[in-house]
Amino acid sequence: MMRTRPLKVALLGCGVVGSEVARIMTTHADDLAARIGAPVELAGVAVRRPSKVREGIDPALVTTDATALVKRGDIDVVVEVIGGIEPARTLITTAFEHGASVVSANKALLAQDGAALHAAAEAHGEDLYYEAAVAGAIPLIRPLRESLAGDKVNRVLGIVNGTTNFILDKMDSTGAGYQEALDEATALGYAEADPTADVEGFDAAAKAAILAGIAFHTRVRLDDVHREGMTEVTAADFASARKMGCTIKLLAICERARDGASVTARVHPAMIPLSHPLASVRGAYNAVFVESDASGRLMFYGPGAGGAPTASAVLGDLVAVCRNRLNGATGPGESAYAALPVSGMGDVVTRYHISLDVADKPGVLAQVATVFAEHGVSIDTVRQQGKDGEASLVVVTHRASDAALGGTVEALRKLDTVRGVASIMRVEGE
Numbered sequence: 051m052m053r054t055r056p057l058k059v060a061l062l063g064c065g066v067v068g069s070e071v072a073r074i075m076t077t078h079a080d081d082l083a084a085r086i087g088a089p090v091e092l093a094g095v096a097v098r099r100p101s102k103v104r105e106g107i108d109p110a111l112v113t114t115d116a117t118a119l120v121k122r123g124d125i126d127v128v129v130e131v132i133g134g135i136e137p138a139r140t141l142i143t144t145a146f147e148h149g150a151s152v153v154s155a156n157k158a159l160l161a162q163d164g165a166a167l168h169a170a171a172e173a174h175g176e177d178l179y180y181e182a183a184v185a186g187a188i189p190l191i192r193p194l195r196e197s198l199a200g201d202k203v204n205r206v207l208g209i210v211n212g213t214t215n216f217i218l219d220k221m222d223s224t225g226a227g228y229q230e231a232l233d234e235a236t237a238l239g240y241a242e243a244d245p246t247a248d249v250e251g252f253d254a255a256a257k258a259a260i261l262a263g264i265a266f267h268t269r270v271r272l273d274d275v276h277r278e279g280m281t282e283v284t285a286a287d288f289a290s291a292r293k294m295g296c297t298i299k300l301l302a303i304c305e306r307a308r309d310g311a312s313v314t315a316r317v318h319p320a321m322i323p324l325s326h327p328l329a330s331v332r333g334a335y336n337a338v339f340v341e342s343d344a345s346g347r348l349m350f351y352g353p354g355a356g357g358a359p360t361a362s363a364v365l366g367d368l369v370a371v372c373r374n375r376l377n378g379a380t381g382p383g384e385s386a387y388a389a390l391p392v393s394g395m396g397d398v399v400t401r402y403h404i405s406l407d408v409a410d411k412p413g414v415l416a417q418v419a420t421v422f423a424e425h426g427v428s429i430d431t432v433r434q435q436g437k438d439g440e441a442s443l444v445v446v447t448h449r450a451s452d453a454a455l456g457g458t459v460e461a462l463r464k465l466d467t468v469r470g471v472a473s474i475m476r477v478e479g480e
C-alpha cells in the first residue's frame with residue numbers, strides 16, 4: 051500500500067550529477083513512488099551559486115546553507131554530490147546525527163574515510179550507500195556487497211575511470227593530443243572538478259580502494275593503493291603496443307595473494323592484447339572483471355561517467371535506502387572482518403614491456419639478457435631496431451615480481467651500453 055506522507059530528500063550539490071538527480075526525481079516521481087511505496091519529495095537543494103537558473107528546480111528549495119539543510123530533522127535521505135573531503139564529510143556525519151541516511155557519489159571521501167563514515171552510519175542506525183562512487187552507472191558495489199556475499203572474490207580488474215579511458219581511446223584511435231582529449235572529457239562532464247584526480251590516477255585509486263575493501267572484506271585506504279597516472283603515456287607507447295597486438299588502458303587491479311593472507315591494489319597504465327574484452331572498451335565506458343571461487347569470471351560493463359549515468363546509480367541507491375527506511379531497516383554496512391594486510395607493489399607478479407636505448411654493437415644483447423637472468427626475470431621476446439650506431443631494444447618478459455623487475459631495471463641503467471630506459475609498461479590480461 052502506498053504511504054501518503056512523502057520521504058524527504060536533501061540534495062547537496064547541483065552540478066553535473068546533482069542536476070541529473072533532480073531531473074530524474076522529478077520526471078520519474080510517479081514510478082519512484084510506486085517502486086518505493088511512498089512519494090519522494092525534493093525538500094531542499096544546497097548549492098554554491100544560488101543565482102544560477104536551474105531548470106525544473108523550484109527556486110524556493112535552493113539554499114546556500116547545506117549545514118542547516120542537513121540539520122533540519124525532517125530529512126530522510128541526504129544525497130551528497132558535492133565531492134571532495136570537506137565540507138562533504140562533516141555534512142554526511144551531521145546528516146546521520148540528525149536522523150537521515152546518506153547516498154553519496156564521493157569516491158575520494160569514501161576511500162579516505164569510509165571506515166569512519168560507516169561507523170557513524172551504524173552508530174545512528176542509518177544507511178550509507180554509494181553505488182555511483184565506482185564505475186558510474188554500472189552496478190558493481192551492490193553485486194559485490196550482496197550478490198557475491200556468499201562467494202570468495204580473488205581478483206577485481208578493470209577500467210574504472212571514464213575520463214582517462216576517453217583520453218587514451220582518443221589518443222589511440224584518432225591520434226588526438228592529450229590536452230585536446232582532456233578538454234573534451236571535461237566539457238562532457240566526465241572529469242573531476244580538478245582533472246588531476248583523473249589523469250594522475252587518484253580517482254581510479256580511490257575506486258580501487260573501495261572495490262578491494264568490499265571484495266575482500268577488509269580495509270583498504272587510498273594510501274594503500276599503488277598509483278601511476280597516464281600523463282606519461284606517449285604516442286610512441288601506443289605504437290609499441292600496436293606492434294605487440296596490444297593497446298594501452300589505465301587499469302585498476304585488486305588481488306588476493308595466492309596464500310590468501312594479504313591483498314594488493316594498484317592503478318597504472320598497462321598494455322592489454324587487442325583480443326581482450328577490455329581493449330574494446332571505448333570512450334568514457336568502464337568495464338570490470340570480478341573473479342571469484344564459485345562464480346568464475348564475471349564482467350560488468352557500461353557508462354562509467356557523466357551526469358545521467360551517474361544519477362542512475364544515485365537513484366538506485368535512493369530507492370534502496372527509501373525502501374529500507376519504510377521497512378524500519380538498514381542495508382548491509384561495512385564488512386571488514388577479514389582484516390587482511392595490504393602488500394606493497396614489490397609482491398605483485400605480472401609481465402613487463404621494457405624499451406631500452408642501447409649502443410648498437412656486438413655483445414649488447416647478451417649483456418642485457420644476462421642482467422635479466424641474474425635477477426630471475428625470464429625473457430619472452432626481444433625486438434631490436436638499429437639506427438646510426440644506436441639501437442632500441444624492446445624486451446617483453448614472462449611473469450616476474452615487481453621487485454625483481456625493479457632490480458633488473460636498476461642494473462640495466464648502470465650498464466655503459468644502455469643509454470636510457472625509454473619506457474616500462476606492465477602487460478596485463480593474458
Ligand SMILES: NC(=O)C1=CN([C@@H]2O[C@H](COP(=O)(O)OP(=O)(O)OC[C@H]3O[C@@H](n4cnc5c(N)ncnc54)[C@H](O)[C@@H]3O)[C@@H](O)[C@H]2O)C=CC1
Nearest residue numbers: 063064065066067096097098131132133155156355356360
Ligand atoms: N561527473 C561524473 O561523471 C561523476 C561524478 N562522481 C562524483 O559525484 C560528485 C559530484 O560530481 P560532479 O557533479 O561531476 O561535480 P560538479 O563540480 O559538476 O558538481 C558539484 C557541485 O557542488 C557544488 N558545491 C560545492 N561545494 C558546495 C557546498 N558547500 N554546498 C553546496 N554545493 C556545493 C558546486 O558548486 C558544484 O555545482 C563528486 O564526488 C564526483 O567525484 C561520481 C561518478 C561520476
Ligand SMILES: N[C@@H](CC=O)C(=O)O
Nearest residue numbers: 211212213240242355
Ligand atoms: N571523473 C570520473 C567520474 C566518474 O567516476 C571518471 O572519469 O571516471
Ligand code: NA
Nearest residue numbers: 181184186188
Ligand atoms: Na557504480
